[in-house]
Amino acid sequence: MSPTLAAVQLLNGIQLGLILFLIAAGLTLVFGVMDFLNLAHGVQYMIGAYLLATIAAATGSYVVGLLLALPAALLLGLALELLIFRHLYSRSHLDQVLATFGVIIFLSEAVRMIWGVSPISVDIPPALSGAIELFDGLNYPVWRIVIISSGLAVAALLYVVVGHTRLGMLIRAGSTSADMVSALGVNIKLLFRLVFGFGAMLAGFAGAIIAPLLSVEPGMGDNVLILAFVVIVVGGIGSIRGAFIAAILVGIVETLGRSIAVPLLKLMLDPAAASQSGRAVAPMLVYILMAATLAVRPAGLFPVRR
Amino acid sequence: MSLVTEEKAASAASDATLLRRKADVILPILIFGCLLCVPFIARLGSESYVLSLMTRVVILATAAIALDLLIGQAGMISLGHAAYLGIGTYAVGILAAHGITNIAIIVPLALVAGVIFSFATGIIAIRSQGAYFIMITLAFGQMLFFVVTALAQYGGDDGMTLSARSDLFGIEIFKSDRSLYFVAFGFLLAMYLLLRRIVHSHFGRVLAGTRENEVRMQAIGFKPMQYRLCAYVIAGTVTALAGVLLANQANFVSPSTMTWQRSAELMFIVVLGGVGSLHGVILGAAVFLIGEEYLAQWTEHWPIVFGPLLILTVFFARNGLIALFPGSGRRL
Numbered sequence: 001m002s003p004t005l006a007a008v009q010l011l012n013g014i015q016l017g018l019i020l021f022l023i024a025a026g027l028t029l030v031f032g033v034m035d036f037l038n039l040a041h042g043v044q045y046m047i048g049a050y051l052l053a054t055i056a057a058a059t060g061s062y063v064v065g066l067l068l069a070l071p072a073a074l075l076l077g078l079a080l081e082l083l084i085f086r087h088l089y090s091r092s093h094l095d096q097v098l099a100t101f102g103v104i105i106f107l108s109e110a111v112r113m114i115w116g117v118s119p120i121s122v123d124i125p126p127a128l129s130g131a132i133e134l135f136d137g138l139n140y141p142v143w144r145i146v147i148i149s150s151g152l153a154v155a156a157l158l159y160v161v162v163g164h165t166r167l168g169m170l171i172r173a174g175s176t177s178a179d180m181v182s183a184l185g186v187n188i189k190l191l192f193r194l195v196f197g198f199g200a201m202l203a204g205f206a207g208a209i210i211a212p213l214l215s216v217e218p219g220m221g222d223n224v225l226i227l228a229f230v231v232i233v234v235g236g237i238g239s240i241r242g243a244f245i246a247a248i249l250v251g252i253v254e255t256l257g258r259s260i261a262v263p264l265l266k267l268m269l270d271p272a273a274a275s276q277s278g279r280a281v282a283p284m285l286v287y288i289l290m291a292a293t294l295a296v297r298p299a300g301l302f303p304v305r306r
Numbered sequence: 307m308s309l310v311t312e313e314k315a316a317s318a319a320s321d322a323t324l325l326r327r328k329a330d331v332i333l334p335i336l337i338f339g340c341l342l343c344v345p346f347i348a349r350l351g352s353e354s355y356v357l358s359l360m361t362r363v364v365i366l367a368t369a370a371i372a373l374d375l376l377i378g379q380a381g382m383i384s385l386g387h388a389a390y391l392g393i394g395t396y397a398v399g400i401l402a403a404h405g406i407t408n409i410a411i412i413v414p415l416a417l418v419a420g421v422i423f424s425f426a427t428g429i430i431a432i433r434s435q436g437a438y439f440i441m442i443t444l445a446f447g448q449m450l451f452f453v454v455t456a457l458a459q460y461g462g463d464d465g466m467t468l469s470a471r472s473d474l475f476g477i478e479i480f481k482s483d484r485s486l487y488f489v490a491f492g493f494l495l496a497m498y499l500l501l502r503r504i505v506h507s508h509f510g511r512v513l514a515g516t517r518e519n520e521v522r523m524q525a526i527g528f529k530p531m532q533y534r535l536c537a538y539v540i541a542g543t544v545t546a547l548a549g550v551l552l553a554n555q556a557n558f559v560s561p562s563t564m565t566w567q568r569s570a571e572l573m574f575i576v577v578l579g580g581v582g583s584l585h586g587v588i589l590g591a592a593v594f595l596i597g598e599e600y601l602a603q604w605t606e607h608w609p610i611v612f613g614p615l616l617i618l619t620v621f622f623a624r625n626g627l628i629a630l631f632p633g634s635g636r637r638l
Contacts, residue, residue: 037437039570084617091620093437094383098577099620101570106613113607226448226566229441237437276459283452287445291430294442298433 004138009259010252015144017251018151022206023224024231024243025158026199032238032304033175033195036085037093039100041203042225043107048073048204049211049220050111053120062125062212069208070201077200081193089192104221112218119215147209154202155244162240171195175238175304227254230286234293236300246301250286257285329631334498334585341491341588345484357483359599361555364490365548367591368497370575371584372544375501377573378582379510380537381517382432385440386447387572390542392454392564393419394549399559400460402468409472409479412550420546421539423450428538432531444566455561465560472554480554490551494588497544501584504540513537578619580626589627 027041051072056065084103088096123129124143131139162168174181174188182188207221214220231250235242262278269277293301341364348356369391376382397416406412427446431439455463471480480486504510515523516530523530553559562568571594579590601608623629 031437035437037440087621093440094377094573094577094581095620095624097383097385097440097570098574099617101567101574102613102616102620104613105609105616109607109609109613113610222566226445230445233438233441233445279456279458280453283456284449287449290442290445291427294430294434299438 005259007138008140009256011140011144011148013252013255014248015147015151015251016255017248018148018155019206019210020224020227020231020251021151021244021247022154022209023203024228024235024247025154025240026202027228028232028235028238028240028243029162029171029195030199031232033171034089034192036089037096037100038085039097039225040080040103040107041199041228042221043104044073044077044200044203044221045207045224046111046216046218046221047076047107048207049122049214049216050115050120050207051204052208052211053122053216054115056122062123066208070205073204073208074197074201077204078193078197080200081196085196108218108221115218117218119217121215122211124212143212147213150209154205158240227286230290232300234290234300236302236304238304239300239302242300242302242304250289253289254286257282261285333631337585337588338495338498341494345487354483357487358555359595361483361487361490362552363592363595364487364494365552365555366572366575366595367588368490368494368548368551369545370572370579370587370591371494371498371501372541372548373572374576374579374581374584374587375504375537376541377576378584379505379517380513380534382534382538383436383440383573384431384443384538384541385566385569385573386427386443386445387541387545388564388566388568389447389450390420390424390545391549391552391568392450392561393423394546394551395553395556395559395563396454396460396549397546398472398550398553399466399468402470403460403466407470407472408476409474409550412472413547416546416550417543420543424539424542425535428535428542432534432538444569447564447566447569451561451564451566454564461560463561465558465562468553468557468559471557472550486551486554490555493547493551497548498584498588501544505584509533509536574616574619578623578626580628583626583628586626586628593627 023041023045026044027038030036030038030041048069051069052062052065054065055068056062059065080103084099088099091099128142128146131141132145134140160168162171170181170186170191174186174191178188181191227250231246232243234250235244235246261282262275265274265278265281268274297303341360344360345357348360369387372390373384373387376384376387394416397412397419401407401412401415427443431442431446434442454460460466471478471486473479480489512523512528512530512533516528516533520530549563552563575590575594576587577590578594579588580586598608598612601611605611
């Protein structure tokens with residue numbers, strides 16, 4: 001593989017990693033703060049993409065689509081919390097898994113009924129389409145750069161808010177001893193709801209921003225959800241820093257694995273066998289990464305002390 | 307307390323135990339009796355349709371009681387259980403693609419594959435608990451799912467249709483739907499008795515003790531990890547064997563057998579029937595699959611009804627169907 005191609009794959013890996021981070025951040029915050037295992041988080045990513053696709057098509061503007069899709073995703077998250085999720089906080093993880101699975105089934109089918117099963121495509125805003133030359137001989141799509149920079153911006157924002165503000169302090173304190181924070185006169189339920197809505201909005205944002213690169217279709221949330229789980233397990237549940245590093249790692253392994261596995265195996269096997277086994281091995285790589293991490297650090301890379 | 311009321315209390319308590327013991331014996335006999343009658347009743351209606359539905363019930367019930375050993379007994383909530391069904395179906399499919407249909411070769415290979423995969427993933431998964439265990443088993447299940455979708459020579463995404471059912475050295479033991487049903491029924495009965503025996507054995511009690519309080523079990527000299535790994539391997543292997551039957555029932559092998567949604571469905575069957583009650587779980591499998599069949603006939607958009615039903619079940623029917631029967635207190 002040429003160095004240019006390798007650099008492109010690396011950038012693509014980082015870009016995927018940042019999308020995974022946007023999803024994993026909400027997932028791990030909600031889990032870390034409320035001990036709530038939300039399988040329906042991936043559906044919120046899918047709905048973010050659908051909302052954007054619909055509004056952008058209706059108004060003809062991606063920006064308007066994004067500006068309206070974000071609050072809509074927030075409202076949906078809050079509505080789900082109000083109707084269903086708040087009754088599950090005190091339940092076992094088993095109950096949480098099943099009830100949120102029910103939410104997935106319902107919302108996925110609702111999406112199929114409203115938008116149909118065929119994929120919807122979203123145009124990249126004209127001003128941000130095309131590619132720019134990053135360095136000699138390396139042209140990279142502008143939209144992917146937009147994704148990378150907004151992912152980094154959100155990461156920086158979360159770092160500051162969770163680590164260095166009063167709100168973040170309350171969130172962190174609420175995750176270890178909710179009763180104590182509540183006794184200090186803080187409305188802990190409102191705080192939890194805020195975290196939940198924000199997490200849902202981040203997942204919706206990830207869906208909206210990736211929509212022009214993918215086709216928007218039912219079930220798009222499922223695979224991403226599993227990868228996001230891998231990310232938070234590798235990073236250590238509840239840790240934003242862990243989620244960030246693990247997301248980049250998983251994104252790179254996932255992307256490079258698919259392009260490197262076959263050529264690498266060709267060095268050892270004959271071409272036909274190499275491409276066959278390469279295709280089977282490539283999707284396993286992130287799970288092998290997870291298994292290897294857990295074998296050394298059972299609570300992930302950056303475990304949160306409780 | 308006077309002597310009379312004490313005696314009354316004692317006899318009421320022994321009545322309750324008696325009732326529970328009766329329910330623990332009579333209810334399973336009733337359930338298996340009904341299942342045994344199915345082929346004879348099926349002749350009255352559209353036989354092959356009823357038999358194919360009920361064969362699926364029996365096979366998935368076997369997978370679900372194996373999962374209940376993990377969830378109900380050991381407190382290990384696995385969300386990758388469908389992977390083992392997939393291992394069994396692909397043992398049939400891959401060997402069939404190479405012209406091998408002899409069940410005497412397929413079953414040992416499925417067994418070995420089940421043991422290897424459950425041991426390799428279990429040894430990592432058992433070190434974690436709670437939500438970690440859920441996510442790790444989910445991830446390993448997905449890993450296997452993606453591997454089989456990449457196996458282009460065995461159908462890839464689309465799966466493959468089997469040209470013939472498995473045989474035993476050329477004898478077509480699965481030729482009729484009825485004989486397949488009876489084999490699946492016999493397998494469920496055998497696995498039910500085996501798992502019931504395990505639950506009531508020394509091994510089962512240690513497992514339950516580990517669920518209740520791992521530190522205490524360690525303190526009195528047990529090694530909980532070994533017990534948990536052992537339970538994990540047993541559950542996986544039993545389910546892999548159920549997968550062999552499932553491939554024969556469907557005549558079709560595809561990655562859809564091992565999606566994580568299927569794992570969540572198996573988990574729902576356990577909760578619907580009653581966590582910790584093996585015969586309750588069999589009941590859960592029957593109600594789930596028959597209910598799904600009815601919903602699907604009623605509307606093509608059945609998930610729009612099924613999703614909320616699932617949520618309502620979790621909210622309001624915490625102890626499962628088994629709680630409807632007198633004396634069947636949940637063991638948990």
